[in-house]
Amino acid sequence: MASMRTGAQIIWEALVREGVTTVFGYPGGAILPAYDALLDYPIRHVLVRHEQGATHMADGYARASGQVGVAVATSGPGATNMVTGIATAMLDSSPIVCITGQVGSRVIGTDAFQETDVTGVTLPITKHNYLVSHVDDVAPTIHEALYIARSGRPGQVLIDITKDAQQASTELQWDPGDVKLPGYRPDLRASDTEYSRAADLINGSKRPLILAGHGVLLSGAMAQVRELAERANIPVAMTLLGIGGFPALHPLNLGMMGMHGEAWVNQAIQEADLLLALGMRFDDRVTGNTKTYAPNARKVHIDIDPSEFNKNVKVDVALAGDLASVLDDLAPRVTAGDRKGWLDAIRDMKGEVAVRDIQNLPDSGHLYAAHVINDIWRLTGGKAVIVTDVGQHQMWEAQYYHHDEPRSLITSGGLGTMGFALPAAIGAKLARPDAEVWVVAGDGGFQMTMAELATIAQEKIKINVAIINNGYLGMVRQWQEFFYERRYAATPLLSPDFAKLAECFGLTGLRIDRRQDVVPGVEKARAAEGSVVIDFRVEQEDTVYPMVPAGADLHKMIRRPSSAPIVETADDE
């Protein structure tokens, strides 16, 4: 009888054996047996303020570390509160496992108190999910779930465990061996002919471009990408989620592509004769109008998920598999080349619009978000983990913070979930306690999950928060400015005094509205022992340039008007 355990104990025991050290959760009736058992296991439980926060924390934990993040909630409202976080993780292929309590198996289907069909609700937003109603299934399901979450294209697995399965006892039989899932093949391999065709296209190309996506980070293929780029002199453009996969300061780096990518990057894509898409999925914010996208280019697509091939953009060669291993096999077939003409041409495109060096511009008396972010970049030496929310500030972060390290930008790309930043940053900090973690959030999105400041206080975590406070739901206001005749419906935003608010939570709050105060403010936050929230009162009607309107041709960008002081220009006085 020595090894008899309740299902509740097995949950934690299995997680511990899987190497899980931290979970994010919130208790309630249907998960109470599990919470009772938690006290006896060496797991750090972070009490969140809303279950959405738990899922974003698990997500941020996963993105910062590459390890599966784990979130826990009760049945019904606890579980449904997780939906946004699960969908956020799904669209960005972030591996998380969610464990929810479910009502007793005998009352399932009776509309019992706090009963929701959670496996039904989450079916389209998970890679896989389980309803566990027998104690013997708890351990093998957790083992399977973590395996599915982390293998292949990383995904989200939800395990709904009935209360009686938590309460019942069984002899724990832990089989740490391989999971047997006959229908699940995460280890695909491309054929030799496909490798040859890809290599031929690369070797024959004059104007090739690497499109580096999130898959570079997920695969850990930074070294392989860099080697390929350097050997064949292929310039590299990154998706928003690919940022950090190739060093920003590398001479072959072009910057971000797509809707708010630099003009020269999109121009280079339109002129390229070969696109090498590495772990990216040709999102519509990346391609603009697919009918006119990269019209001169052959396309080679490497992705671990074959359902991505020819989904948005037709490709000439598709190589299925884990990026690092595909590139290991492909590299020996790629010949060196200097591609001087192409690199010079890109340098020329860049020359006319290179406005990103904004440090030396004189102080015009205005505080722009770009300056704030650029200063944070300089002061942190580009070494911080930046977790952004969604909106204009997110794009300025991508433009003005130069990331050299993988997993140093954490942002919700595919779902664009406002409220992501603060909880995701908490997850990131717990995954990498030694990292300097900054939140960059808008005044709008910050208010969606700001209750998690209490979590920071309770857990005694050190995070700095930069609120880019423009008094608007800025990104929506920008669309209204461009496409709705400046009719600012429901975008002006009244906010609390964020500095005071921080003090209420027991944290430090600062307010900054002049450019000369940015550097001292950021320094003060960095030096402080506890978490600091800085309310940056920035220019209200600032605009993110350049911009490809949704669905427009990639080369038809709305460019920064030379007359408008959108970001300071030298004559902006």
Next chain:
Amino acid sequence: MAEQLQRHTFVVYVEDKPGVLNRVASLFRRRGFNIESLAVGHTETPGASRMTIVVLTDAGGARRLEANLYKLVNVLRVQDVTEVPAIFRELAMIKVATTRETRTDVMQLVDVFRARAVDVAPESVVIETTGTEDKIDGLLEVLRPYGLLEVVRTGRVAMVRGPRGVVVDPADLPARGPRGAAAPEDPEVSHSV
């Protein structure tokens, strides 16, 4: 560039587990495909169910669908049998109104179409027929004038010709079967999907 729409027939082997039909159907809906017909039942391999799914889509759509089906953890094997030599069949039961005068005519039509009358009542006949959709459509057309009281069709099932088929290896199936409340009680009835 628009590719041609065509009826694609997929044979899909899935693990015999609760909720699998839901997962497959949800995938079609989520990715914007309309299922024209779907038939499901047990197979030569215990633990595996077989679905025959007919969808109207183009070649690219069919390829993406196959790749997406493979992403479902419980899906064991997928084959688009549209372009391979295969036998397609559907079963229909047709209840036709009859009178003393029309019954003989109806029975003759049944013969011509090699269908069977499986129930004969004073005012109706139930006809059972198996064949391609075209054949069943043809039979329905000639019976329509007599009055179709009730029609039920199973949807297409398919099998590839020749010794090799779309099968799964029983050794591939996981040892751990369904448990508890979900275990089927009546072996004749599939509670699996």
